[in-house]
Amino acid sequence: MVSTAGIIIIGDEILSGRTKDTNVNWIASELNNIGIRLIEARIICDDISTIVETINLFRNKFTYVFSCGGIGPTHDDITTESVAKAFNQKLEKNREAMRRLTLHFEGTNIEFNEARQKMAIIPVNATLIDNPVSAAPGYKIENLFVFAGVPKIMQGMFHTIINDLTGGKKLFSRTVSSNIGEGMIAKELERIEKKFLGIKIGSYPYFKPGSFGTSVVLRSEEEIQLDKASKEVLKAINNLGGNGKIYEEDQVDERNL
Amino acid sequence: MVSTAGIIIIGDEILSGRTKDTNVNWIASELNNIGIRLIEARIICDDISTIVETINLFRNKFTYVFSCGGIGPTHDDITTESVAKAFNQKLEKNREAMRRLTLHFEGTNIEFNEARQKMAIIPVNATLIDNPVSAAPGYKIENLFVFAGVPKIMQGMFHTIINDLTGGKKLFSRTVSSNIGEGMIAKELERIEKKFLGIKIGSYPYFKPGSFGTSVVLRSEEEIQLDKASKEVLKAINNLGGNGKIYEEDQVDERNL
Structure with missing residues (x-):
């Protein structure tokens, strides 16, 4: 069975545009590496009922849920209060957290x-997650991991719990970068995706001054099939009069122009 | 009445970690500038029923909904099909879009x-949104704006529709950056937020090699009150033995360490 995940980013400062969230992308990459499929990420405001509702939905829907933000010392840190509500648990001053x-x-x-x-x-039934940066711990309760929002701290916490996660097969990827338009290769991609079961193909146009093209991304748990399909995409590109190149891993990202 | 907004980012490539989403932050800042409150952003996968469900929830909940991604020419572009389903409308080859x-x-x-x-x-009752970059239009249907996912194109589309949005008062902000810990100022911030109605205070710790501190962000529609409250925060920081400085707009972002 494939493990799935949801991410909940909590914080008005993200929604106001003041702070750029970097946690979704970082966690997404980590999960992808260990074969856990991130299904959805939500950025929500500092509002208890919204947080409670989102936690309860996600924890029943996904294998793992990761929340980031709102566990500091100030009045706008309401994540823990919300978690307790969501799990219908009491809060207590945790002795080990106090000691640390x-x-x-x-x-x-x-x-x-x-x-x-x-x-x-933290909630009575939660277990602590180490904070290698600034001591104040995160915590785990059932399938919910409650992290700090500061990226460096969140990353430290994530790495202390990564061995508790049961992943699946890693999803391999190939990128076929080409100089032909997305609309030209569309039909061929559909055909190739149908031909190779278990391979997912996405296509991403790019535009640069003086040039344009398409990056075709193929993803699969089966590396041999993936290479076969990638070569077939490259061949289709060549047959359409274009040039292309296969990249082994995700080094190219034309979408962030 | 305050206008609200929701953003829907559609694309497996974001959830796999391959592509960093930059659209949420960009739109969030634009909305903030014209006094529209972004309430939630969701990053969802290329799945028709998820897209339909999210669109229907958001369009009934928020004044404006913005979707990004999935309107290109390939088989994995399923946003338009989903939009038609959500609004229970037929699709048609739009004559003006064909002309362009x-x-x-x-x-x-x-x-x-x-x-x-x-x-x-596009759906029968949709109206076109100009694409100043690569011609293929976005479209608007009721309160939903359907944009491309490529940032440059999305931004171009957004700027062509920005005058159609009815904003409220701009939310001004001040950042009081200080060298004292979040836990030290917590009680004072709570007091000050209670004292100044209509002012929202958030606090964001930062950690750098050799130093740490707290950025206090105050937000309000009323600039005079905002300045008063910011000065009171600075005074509280000084009274606690710390130093601080007030920044007029959002130039500091210690959270992205």
Whole structure:
């Protein structure tokens, strides 16, 4: 069975355009590498009922759910309160989290005050996720992983839990980059996708000053079939009078012009 | 009444991590500038029923809905088919779109073939959105704007329809950047947010080699109140022994470390 995932990005600052989210793409790549299919990502605002609703939908729908953001010490950090509501659980000051944070602040001139102690409060049945950057832990509850929003911290947390995830076969990919238009190759791509079962073909046009073309991306769990299909795409491109080249992994990204 | 918006990003290539989405942030900033509140953004896969469901939810929930991606000529471009289903409308080869595309390909060595003609097929009641980059139009149907996924094209389309959007008051923002921890200022921020009605305060910690601090972002439609509240935040930071500086607009973004 294929493991699936959903990502929930929590934060008004993303929706206002102030902050560029980079967490979706980073997690998406990590999941892809271990054969977990990311099915949906949502960027939602700092609103408890929206967070509760999204968590409950996702945790019932996907194998794994990852949330990013809203677990800091301030009044706008409402993720933990929402998680407790979603799982119908009580919150408690976690002893191990208190210990780690106490240690972290010892010997600094930072007071481990009430606001900071809020970061040790998590749902009763949650287990801690290490924070290798700034001590305040994330946590896991059933299939939900609650991460910080700061990319470096989120990435550290993700890497401490990655071995707990059961992936499937890695999805391999090939990119056939070509100098012909998407509309020219469309029919051939449809034919080739039908011919090779289990291979998914996407096509992405690119436009640059003085040139244009199409990147055809083929994805499959079966590498041998993937190479065969990629060669057939290249042949079709050549037959249509174009030039092309097959790239082994995802080095080309013409879409971000 | 405040206008709201939702964004739908359609494409497996985003969810696989191959392509970084930049459209959410770009549209979010544009909407923020004209006083439209982006409430949610979803990144969904190339699946007709998911697209239909998301469109129908969003168009009933928000003033404006913007979709990006999936309107090209190939077999994986299924947005238009999904839009027609969501609005229960028939598709037709739009005469004006055909005219524009015919003109566009005239005098080139590109054949305006069947696949490319697919880009002229839109729902019966839709109106065209200009594509200043590559001719193939987007379209509008009721409160849904259907854009291409390629950023440059999407941006061109957005700018041709921006005058059709009814915004509200622009939301002004101030960022108070400081060298004190989030946990230290938390209580004061809560107090200040309660004191100034209509002002929303978010706080974002940052960590850099050798330093850390907090960016406090205040947002409001009322610029005078906003300046007052920002000064009170700065004063609170100083009273706590820290230094800070007020930035007029969103130039600082410590979250993308």
